[in-house]
Every structure is written in C-alpha cells, then in structure tokens.
Amino acid sequence: MAQTPDIIYTKVDEAPELARASLEPIIRAFAAPAGISMETRDISLAGRVLAVFADHLTEQQRVSDDLAALGELVKTPDANVIKLPNISASVPQLVATIKELQSQGYALPDYPEEPETDAERDAKARYDSVKGSAVNPVLREGNSDRRSAKAVKAYAQANPHRMGEWSSDSKTHVASMSGNDFYANEKSDTISAAQAGAAKITFTGADGAETVLKDGLSYLEGEVVDATFMSAKALRKFIAAEIASTAPDVLFSVHLKATMMKVSDPIIFGHFVSVFLEDFIAKHGAKLDALGWNPNSGIGDLEARIAGDADLEADLAATLKARPGMYMVNSDRGISNLHVPSDVIIDASMPSVIKAGGKGWGPDGEPADTKCCIPDNCYAGVYDETINYFKETGKLDVTTCGAVSNVGLMAQKAEEYGSHPTTFEAPADGTIRIVLASGDVLHEHAVEAGDIWRSSTAKKAPILDWIKLGIARFKATGAGAFWLDANRAHDAELIKYVEPALKEAGIEIPIMAPREATRFSFETMRAGKDCVTITGNVLRDYLTDLFPILELGTSAKMLSIVKLMQGGGLFETGAGGSAPKHVEQVTEENHLRWDSLGEFCALGESFNFLAEEKGRSKAGVLGAAVDAATQQLLDNNDSPQHRVGQNDTRTSHYWFARYWAEALAAQGDDAELAAHFGPVAKALAENEAKILAELKADEGKPADMGGYYHADPAKVAAIMRPSATLNAIIG
C-alpha cells in the first residue's frame, strides 16, 4: 500500500473548491522543502456520485472512492486531514449534478424519485448514499473544538462589521409547535450490559401485521438510545395556524436543516410547501401527480414542471398572492424560502436574520420583520431566547464583546445527525418499536400514518471524550456551561454521565437547559468575557454559526479542530458552508470573495499537529510562520472583499504566500528553510505590482468554469491562477 501522505487536503465544491485551486499549489510548494508531503482527496458531490457508479463508467472515467478511504484513515493515528466545507446535497442539487455529468458524457442513470424496477431501486439507494450530509459524519471520528483564533477575534473587535439595529417592538419571532413534536415525544435509555447487542426496529399495523423497518442494529453497553416522533397532523395544524396568524407586515419563513437531517427535514419542508399551497394542490392534485412533482423538492421544482401551462402558472401565482409575503432567498430572481429545501439552512439563516436586527428580505426586496417557524422545540428555544434578548438589550457591541467557543459531542455519528438510517415516515397507523435481541422492547410509540419517527444514539466512549474535552476547554476559557435540558429525555441520560465526571474531576461547571444557557452566554460575552458552550451535535452546528456570525461577521474565520479519538487530526476550515452565491459572482464577473482565513487557521493547526504528535520539527517552523502570516494578513486588511476591483481570494493568497515566505526567511529556528525562502520572499516582493495586475487582469468579465458541480480543472486553474509570474515563483 502506498504510504499515507503527511497531510491530506480535500477537493470539494463551489467557492472553497475555487479557492483550493489557487491556495493548494502554494501550500504544496511551501511544504516540499520541509520534506512534508501533501496529497488531495476528492470528496466533492460530483466525485462521490462518480465513485458510487464506477461500474457504469468507462475505464478512463472511473475515480477512486476517496471518501471511503478517508473514512478508514480517520480511524488511525496517521490521519492529518484538512477538510474544507462540501455540498450536502438536497435532491434538486443532486439532480442538477447528475444532469451535468450526463451532459459531460457520463452514462449515469437518472435519479428515480419513485423507483419501480430493481435497477431503479439500486440507483436510488446509491444516490441516497451520497445525498445530504454524507461526508461529515464519515470523517468526524472525534469531537469538535471550535473557537476563534486570538488574532481573528482581535481583528473583528478592531474592525467591527455592520450589525442591524434591534428595536424592542420588532415583530420578528420564533414559532414552534405546542406539542407532539420530537421534543415532547422523546424517550431515552442507556443500554445496560444485559441489553447490549443486536436490535431491530419494527412497525406493527392496526391489523397486527409486523414489518421490520431496520434490522442489524447493534448497541454497545453505555450507549444512549433515543426514539421519538413528530406528528404529521400536529405539524400541519401548526403550519396552517402560523400562516393564518402572520401579520400583513410580517414575512413568513421556515428554518430547517434539510441537508444534515436529510431524511426528516425534507419531509417537514414538504409539509410546509403543501400546506402553503393547499388550495392549489386541492385543485390540481391529479395533474401534479402526473407531472411527478413531490412537495419535498419545493416550489422551484414545481415551477419547472408546470412551465408553459398557463392555467397552472396563473393559479399558482394567485395562490401565492393570497398567502403571507414570504421571506426570500433571492428577491431579484423570485426565489423564496419554499423554493428549494437546501436554500434556507437554519444554522446560517437564523443568525443572518438576527445579525440584521431581526430582518428578512421580502418579495419586494425590502427588509421586514419575520415569523421564523422552527417546528420542533428541541433547539428552537435557543433562537427564541436570542431574539428576546436582543429585543430587550439592543444589538451586540462587536468591539467589546467576549468570544463564545464550542465543544461539541460529534464523534461516531452522535445524536440526531446520525439518525438517517433509523428515520421513517410511518407507513400507516400503528406502533413503532425498538426490539432488543432478548425480545424486550426498548422504546415504543403509537404513531399515525405520515408521522416522522426517528431513533438517535450516542456512544459511551465519545460521550466520555466529549466531557473531558469540555472540562479542558472550560479551564482554558474561564466560563461556560454544559447545555443540557434535564426535562428532555436524551439530555437527562447525558447528565447521568456528566455529573459524576465533573465530581471526579473536582470541578464545577454549570449544567443549563439551552434557553437558560443562551441567555447566560450572551450576558457573559456582553460583559466582555469569554465562555465555552459544551453541547450536543446539533447545537454544536447551530452555535458555531450563531456566535461567530454575530462576533466576527461570518463563521468562515473559525478554527475548527476535530481531535480524532484514535489519535489523528481532522482540521475543518471555518464553520460555514460552501457559499454558492460566491460562485455566481465568479461566473458573472470573475471576482471571488471566499475568505480562506479558515483554511489558514486549519493549515497552521495541521502543521503544528505534525510537529507535536510526529516530532516533525520543520512542520513546527512552517506552522509558526503560517500563524505569523495570518496575523499580518489581518493587520494589513488583505482579506477578500465584496466588489470587483477590491481584494479577492486570489490576491489574498498572494499576500498569504508572501507573508509566509517572509516569516520563514526571517525565523532563526531552521537555517535551511530560512535560506530556501529568502529568495522566494524577495521575488514575491519585487514582483508585487506585476503579480497583482496579472491576478486582476480579467476581473469584471464573465468567467467560464466548464461546469458547476464538475468543473473543468484546466479552466478553473486558468481562472484561479492567472499570474504567470506568481506561478513561476511558486512553481
């Protein structure tokens, strides 16, 4: 077997992938003289699709299954992976990817929404395996530690971003179900020695007939196993009531995580779409069925399918007009909250409403107060309390507020984010049970047809590791809390782990329910003090966007470390996504505003990890120089900005390379590296004007990537590496 490279960098999609095309050659060139090898592995959506359909492709078209290989690597101490954010695809994104690949000559089957033959069932199963959040759960074999680097926080305080004003009479609010949701119906238990082993999930219909929904489950002693469901009837009633109670000057919106919660949340989204369009569907149901429309895909797909049918188009417009104004994703292009399930992703969308002072954008392109529907009560209280807090106290002062970091229980598909294989829409009225090998029933729920039932688990080893990491970060931070709700079944089981561990460690860390912990964290940070939030997997995701977006303007600048449980390191870049809007700007005017600060932070950590864990002293020198270069880049304001003519990703990479080379030339720890980088630094400085001009030469004009999901590497390189002078110096 080939030797594992020292560092693995990931090839992804959209804006971070464009950034990679320019940054990775620089990193590779700088690492080589230190004897550090770096290779790329493809975890992009298109790459994943091609990997699972290898048998449909020609020899030349085949690609290796890099995700599967990385999934094995992260279970070893040799892993040192820099992971950029990748697309977690919704069905419309997946379908678009398939179309694009087909047009490039790949003989892939269509995505069969409702498979009828064996071949279609096989294709759907393969596509579903790459759908949604298919990468992160595989790579995250450790718990997460996300915080802002000191330099980044100091920069944000000195250069505050714009924040909308909050007014006490803002009508913006969170609306959640009054019961019969995942929160209310949850049951949880910790598996005993006697219960450990095989288990299955069964459905028993009203007629007593039993079907097995999932077999081959296996529980470990100490694993916390939950089961819960959301009533479809209660959900639909809630949605109808919220639509009806939306005030005329308030926008209607729903915030879900249809990407990460790839089974449950598209169904919930579909209920919103079908209740919102109730009259239209009642009138045209048969026709819509014939067109193959599924509400879970959204209004965007509906519009595409009915295009040209003047009757349907007019009726849809009339139905929408009679409904409350909708929160828009892009008002210029008429893209609403209900167009595509993956356009409004709660972790990014709610903070952006909150940062704007409680404003969403309406169909008229104007900001307005917004009703934010978050049906389930498990985590909605966090946003409700945040909004209440800002209504009371006004916007946050970015220049003085403290930093809120997070330690998240994430390893081994912890909690809801690992629940896709054990999530089901009840096929009829009946009972869903988790049955142990002994025949004992662990959990059971009476359900009605359409109810969304799911089971999540958290294993003992990750829980104990998470508590240890939480204690360490609490000590380093000085304040914080475990976010656990004693009244929620799952959290109550976790508290049984946390309390004795704290006692044993001789430390007092408060345990607070999310709502209370939200207020505590805002009060602590507003007083200028730092605090850590020690949370489960979902809140890890939500809070590492919420606080950074308020504190730093974006979560892209976060340090995001996953200490893998088997000793390796996974260094994620930022906490945000793949910024599809940024790609649009590149194709329109060849300006990329992706900020690679997350990549710089991750890179420094990755080198430092090699130095500390593997005794590679030259890596330590490279890492220290990365940190110095990052600091200088911030001090000199060289990060990308929004408009043509301003700094962009490419120029920021030039400055990064230059400061990095200068720091390496100036350091005294490794004479060999200093001697190597002296001339590099000199050449980069002497050619500054020429390089910057070359980097900017084509700005303002459209750029052709030769594809969106599966772009042409040569065209991308031409866009992202247009300076022959820079390439020669790096080369």
Ligand SMILES: NC(=O)C1=CN([C@@H]2O[C@H](COP(=O)(O)OP(=O)(O)OC[C@H]3O[C@@H](n4cnc5c(N)ncnc54)[C@H](OP(=O)(O)O)[C@@H]3O)[C@@H](O)[C@H]2O)C=CC1
């Ligand atoms: N770890 C992962 O793999 C993650 C993947 N995703 C995936 O990313 C996609 C989009 O997710 P979405 O929730 O819309 O959020 P994004 O984080 O992609 O975008 C939200 C906004 O944040 C800003 N932003 C994010 N990253 C950067 C950056 N590096 N530099 C500058 N600005 C940045 C941009 O604001 P502006 O436009 O104002 O510049 C952007 O429009 C989805 O496919 C999702 O599944 C999402 C989260 C994490």
Ligand SMILES: O=C(O)CCC(=O)C(=O)O
């Ligand atoms: O995997 C995903 O879909 C998104 C992950 C995410 O948002 C996060 O980890 O912050």
Ligand SMILES: [Mg+2]
């Ligand atoms: Mg997130």
